[in-house]
Amino acid sequence: xxxxxxxxxxxxxxxxxxxxxxxxxxxxxxxxxxxxxxxxxxxxxxxxxxxxxxxxxxxxxxxxxxxxxxxxxxxxxxxxxxxxxxxxxxxxxxxxxxxxxxxxxxxxxxxxxxxxxxxxxxxxxxxxxxxxxxxxxxxxxxxxxxxxxxxxxxxxxxxxxxxxxxxx
Amino acid sequence: xxxxxxxxxxxxxxxxxxxxxxxxxxxxxxxxxxxxxxxxxxxxxxxxxxxxxxxxxxxxxxxxx
Numbered sequence: 001x002x003x004x005x006x007x008x009x010x011x012x013x014x015x016x017x018x019x020x021x022x023x024x025x026x027x028x029x030x031x032x033x034x035x036x037x038x039x040x041x042x043x044x045x046x047x048x049x050x051x052x053x054x055x056x057x058x059x060x061x062x063x064x065x066x067x068x069x070x071x072x073x074x075x076x077x078x079x080x081x082x083x084x085x086x087x088x089x090x091x092x093x094x095x096x097x098x099x100x101x102x103x104x105x106x107x108x109x110x111x112x113x114x115x116x117x118x119x120x121x122x123x124x125x126x127x128x129x130x131x132x133x134x135x136x137x138x139x140x141x142x143x144x145x146x147x148x149x150x151x152x153x154x155x156x157x158x159x160x161x162x163x164x165x166x167x168x
Numbered sequence: 169x170x171x172x173x174x175x176x177x178x179x180x181x182x183x184x185x186x187x188x189x190x191x192x193x194x195x196x197x198x199x200x201x202x203x204x205x206x207x208x209x210x211x212x213x214x215x216x217x218x219x220x221x222x223x224x225x226x227x228x229x230x231x232x233x
Binding site: 005006007008009095099155157158159160161 | 191192193194196215219224225226227
């Protein structure tokens with residue numbers, strides 16, 4: 001990712017410890033970056049795994065530390081025992097570009113790395129269906145959030161988000 | 169109570185395109201009204217106005233997420 005604003009599409013998994021299988025999978029999907037470094041030329045996708053844009057990136061962000069020290073259930077943050085946040089960021093130069101190849105690249109890596117997922121990070125959650133929200137929070141945190149929502153926003157005025165509806 | 173209410177930005181306003189832009193340039197939304205709030209009273213006024221009009225409301229903070 002770059003410092004200037006670009007269009008982008010971000011997905012992620014929270015994962016356990018890094019192993020050879022995950023490393024190999026990621027290396028395969030990052031192939032051919034050097035062959036597409038010029039953004040003015042058509043970006044070639046030479047294999048289904050190769051990156052679609054030189055602006056795209058995959059980050060393995062270490063978790064643990066203070067995140068893991070807070071007791072589970074004390075806050076709205078789930079999956080505190082994850083070792084890494086695997087961030088798959090597709091970015092492309094212009095809002096006028098077709099976003100589909102870039103989003104599909106990110107979706108392919110996300111699907112390929114699902115076996116290593118221990119949960120979803122709420123701020124990168126794409127699936128805003130009730131199942132997706134539940135996957136991000138887990139049932140216990142979701143239930144507490146729904147109670148908080150019922151108290152402070154019973155009519156769900158703030159609904160255009162990864163929404164936790166109030167308990168009835 | 170010194171606030172004169174939120175600054176309302178609607179389509180056609182010279183500030184509209186700048187105000188509706190967020191960090192992710194893939195997002196291209198055209199809200200009916202953008203209420204720029206300076207304090208809690210402005211937020212209350214904007215929410216009262218929006219809910220009374222039956223609008224769907226989203227919070228726009230720094231614009232990153």
